[in-house]
Amino acid sequence: xxxxxxxxxxxxxxANESLLKDHLSKQIKVSPKEIQHVSILKRSIDARQKxxxxxxxxxIYLKGEPFQxxxxxxxxxxxxxxxxxxxxxxxxxxGLFAAxxxxxxxxxxxxxxxxxxxxxxxxxxxxxxxxxxxNEDSNYCFGEGGAGTYSDGKLYTRSKKRGDVTRILExxxxxxASEDILVEAHPHIGTNKLPKIIxxxxxxxxxxxxxxxxxxxxxxxxxKNNEVEGIVTQNGDKIHANxxxxxTGHSARDIFELLDKKKILIEAKPFALGVRAEHPQELIDxxxxxxxxxxxxxxxxxxxxxxxxxxxxxxxxxxxxxGVIAPCATSPGEVVTNGWSPSKRDQSTANSGxxxxxxxxxxxxxxxxxxxxxxxxQKSIEQKAWHLAGQTQKxxxxxxxxxxxxxxxxxxxxxxxxxxTTSVELGQVFPxxxxxxxxxxxxxxxxxxxxxxxxxAILHAPESRTSSPVRIPxxxxxxxxxxxxxxxxxxxxxGYAGGIIxxxxxxxxxxxxxxxxxx
Ligand code: FAD
Numbered sequence: 054x055x056x057x058x059x060x061x062x063x064x065x066x067x068a069n070e071s072l073l074k075d076h077l078s079k080q081i082k083v084s085p086k087e088i089q090h091v092s093i094l095k096r097s098i099d100a101r102q103k104x105x106x107x108x109x110x111x112x113i114y115l116k117g118e119p120f121q122x123x124x125x126x127x128x129x130x131x132x133x134x135x136x137x138x139x140x141x142x143x144x145x146x147x148g149l150f151a152a153x154x155x156x157x158x159x160x161x162x163x164x165x166x167x168x169x170x171x172x173x174x175x176x177x178x179x180x181x182x183x184x185x186x187x188n189e190d191s192n193y194c195f196g197e198g199g200a201g202t203y204s205d206g207k208l209y210t211r212s213k214k215r216g217d218v219t220r221i222l223e224x225x226x227x228x229x230a231s232e233d234i235l236v237e238a239h240p241h242i243g244t245n246k247l248p249k250i251i252x253x254x255x256x257x258x259x260x261x262x263x264x265x266x267x268x269x270x271x272x273x274x275x276x277k278n279n280e281v282e283g284i285v286t287q288n289g290d291k292i293h294a295n296x297x298x299x300x301t302g303h304s305a306r307d308i309f310e311l312l313d314k315k316k317i318l319i320e321a322k323p324f325a326l327g328v329r330a331e332h333p334q335e336l337i338d339x340x341x342x343x344x345x346x347x348x349x350x351x352x353x354x355x356x357x358x359x360x361x362x363x364x365x366x367x368x369x370x371x372x373x374x375x376g377v378i379a380p381c382a383t384s385p386g387e388v389v390t391n392g393w394s395p396s397k398r399d400q401s402t403a404n405s406g407x408x409x410x411x412x413x414x415x416x417x418x419x420x421x422x423x424x425x426x427x428x429x430x431q432k433s434i435e436q437k438a439w440h441l442a443g444q445t446q447k448x449x450x451x452x453x454x455x456x457x458x459x460x461x462x463x464x465x466x467x468x469x470x471x472x473x474t475t476s477v478e479l480g481q482v483f484p485x486x487x488x489x490x491x492x493x494x495x496x497x498x499x500x501x502x503x504x505x506x507x508x509x510a511i512l513h514a515p516e517s518r519t520s521s522p523v524r525i526p527x528x529x530x531x532x533x534x535x536x537x538x539x540x541x542x543x544x545x546x547x548g549y550a551g552g553i554i555x556x557x558x559x560x561x562x563x564x565x566x567x568x569x570x571x572x
Pocket of ligand 1: 272391554
């Protein structure tokens with residue numbers, strides 16, 4: 054029987070197979086030659102002490118013990134080309150994992166995506182970064198793979214159901230992600246690796262008889278007697294089916310407007326909003342690892358921080374170590390920030406959304422928009438930021454201490470945000486109560502993380518697409534919309550997920566419920 058062991062080792066030992074074998078051989082008192090193989094089951098960093106340790110959970114196989122490399126395989130999909138059709142709107146993680154699950158269950162997904170495939174999408178990302186041109190169907194939020202394709206690809210979630218999370222991680226590995234994501238406490242994939250995985254998922258859907266249509270924006274949902282009948286695309290084409298998974302993400306404002314216009318029940322939902330802060334990565338390393346130099350065996354340090362300020366949570370969101378700030382607007386006339394990292398997280402800057410939780414009462418000035426009040430609040434801030442920064446994809450920016458002191462920064466150094474920045478007093482971008490909380494909050498952050506509050510840190514505004522400003526209500530048991538039979542609101546846009554993994558889990562759940570309803 055292989056021996057399971059929990060241990061703490063130095064980063065150097067954890068990074069070197071032969072040093073690790075030597076170390077383990079001493080622990081279990083055998084010669085290193087006796088160790089046939091060491092499987093790492095879990096890995097995390099313990100940075101609480103000055104001498105940083107790596108926590109490992111390992112399985113040690115001695116010579117003669119049966120050991121087999123465990124290669125993860127995809128489920129045995131069957132051809133569904135002539136099976137019952139289900140429309141899936143949106144090829145983000147929710148839509149793609151719904152489609153895979155439908156195939157596994159013997160149903161045929163027809164995936165409709167307004168954006169382009171991952172390759173075509175790249176040109177539009179270049180255009181927004183270099184020429185300030187926003188394509189409303191193809192950008193950092195829209196296109197194959199959804200909002201997370203060109204991201205840090207962080208794969209952790211607050212989901213309590215580990216089984217569901219493991220299943221998604223294992224599927225990603227079977228589609229080509231590194232097995233490390235099964236082991237790391239905080240796994241991530243990286244912008245350079247995600248697109249290929251997504252392309253392979255799409256090819257598998259097509260190989261087994263599903264359809265994936267790009268450049269296909271859904272502009273209407275056909276409903277008769279409160280039952281779904283199909284959809285209409287931007288060209289007027291109709292596709293009929295009486296099961297529809299709506300997984301259009303948190304930025305599909307036209308879909309929220311459509312539902313509202315058709316009097317299909319939606320609700321305003323609180324979300325969080327703030328800025329994206331960028332520090333030199335070396336500074337974050339020195340704070341988190343309490344050292345001057347990270348060394349070669351530790352990864353660029355992440356951070357996670359939360360404070361209560363004036364009764365509201367202010368917290369770091371989607372932190373990207375060694376990452377870049379991206380222009381994530383989905384329409385001309387607005388600016389939006391978010392962040393991404395390559396798999397090695399080897400950029401010199403660390404960025405994170407720093408956001409404040411909003412309440413429904415904050416949307417009161419937009420009450421006339423009813424369920425769309427939160428969305429209009431969000432839009433108004435993105436548009437104000439666009440005006441203040443010069444009506445391009447440049448964003449308003451300010452040094453962190455200057456912001457806390459209400460002082461326009463004399464200069465803004467070059468940051469990782471490619472379209473550029475304009476020095477603006479960020480208090481002008483946000484409602485007074487929000488600026489007030491952030492000013493106080495950054496000072497609190499500085500007390501917990503010594504060195505964090507610095508004028509070397511540049512704040513970019515706004516970070517506004519943290520989650521959906523709308524919920525599309527559904528029956529908690531059947532996952533069907535409360536009024537419309539056959540409509541399955543799904544993923545982040547509908548208010549049931551908050552990241553790649555939870556969106557994928559929700560996609561699978563909706564597919565399962567559809568199969569259940571057809572029994
Ligand atoms: P989405 O991914 O938003 O997908 C919705 C899809 O629907 C889009 O492809 C869109 O084009 C399509 N669509 C919209 N309207 C229509 C229509 N009318 N017709 C047809 N198609 C339509 N999460 C993490 O967990 N880890 C990260 O590291 C991370 N980093 C991120 C970095 C960036 C830059 C961004 C923008 C997001 C990041 N996120 C991250 C968030 C994550 O991407 C989302 O939580 C996740 O993608 C939500 O999945 P979804 O399938 O519900 O929706």
